[in-house]
Amino acid sequence: MILGPSFLLEQILNSLQLAMLLFLLTIGLSVIFGLMDYLNLAHGTIYMFAAYAALSITRLGGSFWLCLLLAPIISAAIGLILYFSLLRRVETQSHLVQVLLTVGVIYVGGDLVRLAYGDTPNNVPQPEILARTVMIFGIEYPAYRLFIIVLGLVTQVALYFGLERTRLGAIVRAGVDDRPTVETLGINIGLVFTFVFGLGAYLAGVAGVAAAPIFGVYPGMDVMIIIMVLIVVVVGGPGSLKGAILGSLLIAFADTFGKILLPQFAMVMIYAVMAVVLVFRPHGLLPAGRFRV
């Protein structure tokens, strides 16, 4: 293996691209957990549904850009339907009941896509305009992967301004820190939560469409990703945007470089990183208010 500068740079870009996908998935789960103390394992199922929606749109002749426009809206709608019909009913129960319910949703969702699309992996093509390489810092790099990095960065900046500079963002942050007080001030936190849940499902949908041309669309992609996303949530610290960004970067780099530098330990690299982080910071690296002790 040659660890030359161009190889290194390529791996850094690959890590960044994975980090952006993980971030898009993590932020919804993390803020929902921070705001409502809700452990929604079905978040990965929403991601998978979006990827399959993209597959269907492609088969019907729609372009990638149409997928990116429609599939996240579909996944947000599915997320909200799930929330109002099922998930909301165990809001006040323990995490374990939430886990039981959402694992049930994972099983049902997984078999539904198997029934509808079969067991075989499927492919969603990259958009034509991005199906080439571009020169960046002196190396050839796939334009599509670069596009994902940009997409993630834009989302991060937008969410940062949304959370830090708007009234709604202030309510969300206050809700994560101290929900009863926010409610006492006459704010309908349930409504805010519905919005956050929908936005989280929307972003999971964006991740599902963006990941489809790279990782493929297959049953089981939901479980593959949800474990990684949960690791990002606890490593970064639940409920905070900065935590989700830092966590997804750390885990993406650990995963990418673990596979190159220590291939025999590739499987456990991210778990090892998580274990080390949690031993020294039992509430994650940058947890939001309530989780800080």
Add this chain to the structure above:
Amino acid sequence: MAETDVTRRVIAVALAVGALMSYFLVGAFGHEMMSEIAIFSIFAMSLDLLALCGLVSFGHAGFFGIGAYAFGGLTVLLGWAPWAAMLGAIMVGALIATIAGMFVLRTSGVFFIMVTLAVSLMFYAWAFRNPTFNGADGMSGVPRLDLSALGIDMNSPGAFATVMMLVCVAIWVGLEVLLGAPFGQMLSAIRQNANRVHALGGNVFNYRLAAYVGSGAIAAFAGTLMAQHANFISPDIGNWFVSGDVLIAVVIGGIGTLIGPVIGAMLFIVLRHTLSSLFGYWYLWLGLVFIGVALFMPNGIVGAIIQIRERLSAKRKRERVLESGGGG
């Protein structure tokens, strides 16, 4: 609550009677399944011991796997007698739990769930790569306990199932006694309010560590039984979905009720077997059962029974008060 204890024990006795009756009704395949249920029940009870002090592990299959691998290694590779290998495997489980416990018990809640998952997957990755244990292919030829001195042929499914169920009952009785003892009371107190126990001078960490080690040792013990049942070990015994299965069995049965996990284990194995033979896409139906339990029995089956009984007895009390009030 004494009444709750009575309810739990009545359920346990009913379950034992049911098991005894079905033992004579089913054939060799049924006996295989009963062994599996008994072993999975012991595994589930070990997880419940940990839940008693408010900790939920998503990596308990790690200890299950450690027990199975230690047993397989000691018997097949080192030629130990199965009974000695079982003791050795339990010690290995307890030792690893002690070391891991020092670290994982610094966390709690969802962080504990994730860090225990990490620890178990480290075992999985080790087993997956280990050439001595044939890596991902696993190792066959794991022997069973030799009880021919007692006139028991452990290779017959019926005899093996009988021994497994007796062991399961013994573990249940032991844990039930522990629950009532000061140690068990202390664990319950920690679950209800760890800060208060700490303020009263109780050493929360030591009690949790003791529960974690005991739980790991029992899970390793269950692992040795599983290795004997299958005559085979492979890394998948410690994989995350086994941890998920046992956790779900505990939640379905009723966490913290001790007999609940046994019912959950039974239901889980029977459901998995029945559904997979009935439907091609059986995870769909299993998922629907999970959703149903979460929505309608959030405290699990035993939790629901206890609630119904409490409601009935409260109603009886009310009626008695009304009667005596009407008389006077």
